[in-house]
């Protein structure tokens with residue numbers, strides 16, 4: 001089993017390769033009658049080792065689709081129409097099913113909300129964590145049980161020795177979510193995706209769990225993609241922010257820069273929505289009843305943009321670099 005981990009470092013990888021690189025990724029969902037939904041339209045994204053990146057955007061922006069594509073699990077009727085995803089310099093599409101499965105369990109992990117559907121109701125918590133490390137790290141039964149106990153301690157489950165033999169229905173929602181995190185992190189994956197992982201929990205539990213997730217990821221020097229609709233979460237947990245709108249990256253910036261000087265009108269709209277300032281909200285939000293006709297060939301955000309000019313509805317803006325670690329997809333970015 002240990003040989004599965006050895007499948008990972010590919011001969012073509014070099015230390016200068018980013019951990020994850022997504023290039024020109026297009027994903028669409030085909031429907032029997034209606035035209036396809038273009039969920040992702042040319043995503044470019046790089047994540048370095050040790051980096052925590054927040055992926056924000058409203059419902060339907062394509063966040064989960066991007067996460068699934070990275071995991072190699074785009075659901076039916078979706079398909080990747082173009083683009084590549086590489087992990088440590090290795091193009092994922094070039095890997096066989098076995099190698100992909102090994103990477104997924106060992107190096108890539110995804111934490112999602114609704115932990116109960118993730119957990120197997122007929123296996124104890126200890127068996128479920130143990131199975132992951134037995135399979136991916138090749139540990140024997142008793143070593144796996146010890147590793148499971150360590151993970152329950154690491155995720156701060158009260159009375160961990162007793163919980164090892166508990167079944168999922170015996171756990172609270174917050175505890176079940178901690179178990180899901182324990183399973184995801186049991187093999188110290190190099191890259192962790194958290195897709196709205198705490199959205200169903202109450203606010204204090206949510207903060208505790210995100211804090212824990214960050215501490216564990218940092219301790220293992222892993223990288224993470226934090227997906228959320230709550231932009232305030234990213235301020236606390238991330239190094240960099242990627243804003244997705246209608247399947248396109250519209251802004252990339254470090255967290256400090258983003259909260260100080262956002263440049264895309266949609267970013268300003270997102271921030272204004274979370275601000276206490278009624279004036280900010282009024283200035284950056286187009287009321288739904290004033291929503292304008294579709295953009296056609298232009299900018300995807302133009303119909304809702306308060307700064308829209310004629311060029312915005314005729315010419316699609318490219319993602320422009322604005323210096324290190326910063327890019328914006330807008331003809332008339334704010335403050336530039």
Ligand SMILES: Nc1ncnc2c1ncn2[C@@H]1O[C@H](COP(=O)(O)OP(=O)(O)OP(=O)(O)O)[C@@H](O)[C@H]1O
Pocket residue numbers: 029037038039057058059060061062063064065066075076077078229
């Ligand atoms: N299994 C599917 N079948 C058909 N269309 C889908 C499927 N999954 C996603 N889509 C479509 O792809 C687009 C992006 O959806 P996605 O779930 O990635 O958005 P999201 O940003 O994760 O939203 P949310 O914040 O609500 O989770 C949407 O238009 C959605 O309807």
Ligand code: NI
Pocket residue numbers: 063064065195
């Ligand atoms: Ni989603």
